[in-house]
Amino acid sequence: MATIEVKDLYFGYKDEKVIDGVSFEIEKGNLVSLIGPNGSGKSTMIKLLNNLYTPWEGKIFVEGKEINSFRKKELARKIALVPQNSSINYDFTVEEIVRMGRYPHKKRFQREDEEDHEIVEKAMKDTNTYELRDKAVTEISGGELQRVIIAKALAQKPSIILLDEPTSHLDLNHQIEILNLLRKLNKEKNTTIIVAIHDINLATMYSDEIFMLSGGKIVDRGSPEKVITKRNIEFVYNLPVAVHRNKYTNSLSITPLNV
Numbered sequence: 001m002a003t004i005e006v007k008d009l010y011f012g013y014k015d016e017k018v019i020d021g022v023s024f025e026i027e028k029g030n031l032v033s034l035i036g037p038n039g040s041g042k043s044t045m046i047k048l049l050n051n052l053y054t055p056w057e058g059k060i061f062v063e064g065k066e067i068n069s070f071r072k073k074e075l076a077r078k079i080a081l082v083p084q085n086s087s088i089n090y091d092f093t094v095e096e097i098v099r100m101g102r103y104p105h106k107k108r109f110q111r112e113d114e115e116d117h118e119i120v121e122k123a124m125k126d127t128n129t130y131e132l133r134d135k136a137v138t139e140i141s142g143g144e145l146q147r148v149i150i151a152k153a154l155a156q157k158p159s160i161i162l163l164d165e166p167t168s169h170l171d172l173n174h175q176i177e178i179l180n181l182l183r184k185l186n187k188e189k190n191t192t193i194i195v196a197i198h199d200i201n202l203a204t205m206y207s208d209e210i211f212m213l214s215g216g217k218i219v220d221r222g223s224p225e226k227v228i229t230k231r232n233i234e235f236v237y238n239l240p241v242a243v244h245r246n247k248y249t250n251s252l253s254i255t256p257l258n259v
Contacts, residue, residue: 101155
């Protein structure tokens with residue numbers, strides 16, 4: 001059974017259609033990248049898959065159950081979301097934010113136990129935020145906050161993690177750290193990862209599957225070798241490119257030709 005199934009999905013803002021009749025399935029344990037130009041529907045799709053928006057038409061199923069039939073806490077035990085822009089205006093410490101990831105697993109007024117503390121500590125160590133644990137989140141950088149939000153998602157212990165441009169505020173070193181961590185979770189814990197990402201070269205390095213979006217439709221989907229072609233890139237991005245294999249990573253790579 002597919003862990004996520006989308007059937008004939010339509011959605012937009014006011015009169016502007018953003019998702020246009022999309023259908024797909026994602027198998028459990030896959031790492032899937034959504035790529036495409038600005039306005040192609042990547043971020044909107046991530047929000048729909050977390051039930052933040054109600055589709056105009058169509059249905060989304062999570063592990064065989066229609067997404068809008070889940071209770072909020074129940075869905076949060078299945079899916080964790082790392083949004084593109086996280087703004088926290090209260091003086092919570094880093095550790096307090098990460099501990100919030102345990103909320104879906106606790107009953108009302110139930111206190112955290114030793115297992116919760118161990119999970120939170122590991123999430124911080126895995127994201128290199130443990131040394132920041134006593135700092136207020138209002139005092140850390142945007143890149144550090146992004147890693148804290150990812151740590152919170154890890155603390156949820158979900159079977160699916162959705163990420164909207166998780167590397168956009170990170171320097172190159174931390175981009176690779178986070179993507180390596182996601183790949184490790186994907187392989188060792190069989191966590192399904194769905195990430196909207198701008199960097200096509202990073203997408204080809206880490207993805208089992210790539211969905212290429214344009215105008216709210218899936219133009220192509222499949223392995224990086226199937227999707228990342230000169231024809232697809234030039235059609236979707238209106239940009240002349242060379243597609244070649246990186247001799248160091250053995251993954252496909254694109255180089256713009258109009259520089």
